Amino acid sequence: xxxxxxxxxxxxxxxxxxxxxxxxxxxxxxxxxxxxxxxxxxxxxxxxxxxxxxxxxxxxxxxxxxxxxxxxxxxxxxxxxxxxxxxxxxxxxxxxxxxxxxxxxxxxxxxxxxxxxxxxxxxxxxxxxxxxxxxxxxxxxxxxxxxxxxxxxxxxxxxxxxxxxxxxxxxxxxxxxxxxxxxxxxxxxxxxxxxxxxxxxxxxxxxxxxxxxxxxxxxxxxxxxxxxxxxxxxxxxxxxxxxxxxxxxxxxxxxxxxxxxxxxxxxxxxxxxxxxxxxxxxxxxxxxxxxxxxxx
Numbered sequence: 001x002x003x004x005x006x007x008x009x010x011x012x013x014x015x016x017x018x019x020x021x022x023x024x025x026x027x028x029x030x031x032x033x034x035x036x037x038x039x040x041x042x043x044x045x046x047x048x049x050x051x052x053x054x055x056x057x058x059x060x061x062x063x064x065x066x067x068x069x070x071x072x073x074x075x076x077x078x079x080x081x082x083x084x085x086x087x088x089x090x091x092x093x094x095x096x097x098x099x100x101x102x103x104x105x106x107x108x109x110x111x112x113x114x115x116x117x118x119x120x121x122x123x124x125x126x127x128x129x130x131x132x133x134x135x136x137x138x139x140x141x142x143x144x145x146x147x148x149x150x151x152x153x154x155x156x157x158x159x160x161x162x163x164x165x166x167x168x169x170x171x172x173x174x175x176x177x178x179x180x181x182x183x184x185x186x187x188x189x190x191x192x193x194x195x196x197x198x199x200x201x202x203x204x205x206x207x208x209x210x211x212x213x214x215x216x217x218x219x220x221x222x223x224x225x226x227x228x229x230x231x232x233x234x235x236x237x238x239x240x241x242x243x244x245x246x247x248x249x250x251x252x253x254x255x256x257x258x259x260x261x262x263x264x265x266x267x268x269x270x271x272x273x274x275x276x277x278x279x280x281x282x283x284x285x286x287x288x289x290x291x292x293x294x295x296x
Contacts, residue, residue, distance in 0.1 A: 080132035107279035115288035158227030
């Protein structure tokens with residue numbers, strides 16, 4: 001509904017204030033009649049302008065309210081289920097429908113065994129749905145070949161896991177640049193991009209250290225930098241604070257928040273409600289199905 005005060009202010013701008021037409025105010029009917037008849041068409045024109053303005057404001061409000069649906073979708077799951085061939089069949093994800101927009105930061109919250117990690121692996125193109133469809137960046141990837149999925153995953157998705165998966169014999173810088181080595185990027189360019197990523201996670205001063213010389217938080221920030229090196233459209237993090245103390249975990253969450261502020265699309269898996277409280281949108285999963293969605 002249009003605010004009446006707002007419209008009233010516009011009326012005041014278009015319509016002249018009412019005049020005192022009493023004899024005491026010097027009003028002369030004989031001399032001012034023409035002026036009064038000229039005012040009526042003018043007033044009707046102004047009221048028409050106001051009506052048009054109200055319509056424009058209403059349309060603008062409608063566009064604003066629908067804007068969130070115009071943001072391109074990064075991930076779209078439709079009726080996705082996953083069943084493993086164990087016994088009579090073990091279904092761990094059940095009929096999931098989920099949209100995640102570009103630049104969105106989403107947490108998937110659930111207890112151990114709820115199916116959240118399996119869901120993440122399918123979103124990350126590491127596993128295939130048993131049924132349903134999966135779209136990535138507007139493209140149906142459900143039936144792509146393994147090679148096509150691998151190419152898309154390597155180019156467009158970065159992963160951060162609970163275990164850091166760093167190579168102990170390589171320096172921090174070498175660990176971060178490793179994905180570009182497999183993409184045949186030249187050494188000088190690899191190192192420059194790796195240093196940029198280390199600077200983004202405030203770890204450039206540790207570039208020459210080995211993983212054994214780092215704290216747990218520094219190891220995880222190295223893993224985050226490695227996930228960023230290919231400039232992915234999406235970062236998927238599976239329990240990234242699970243092996244860290246609470247203070248270090250908070251610092252890692254701050255790093256994710258900085259990345260989100262820079263426009264990175266993030267999906268973070270967690271079982272910890274304290275972690276979920278810091279994420280703008282939470283999808284709660286239980287027994288393989290989405291049971292609740294909330295915005296914090």
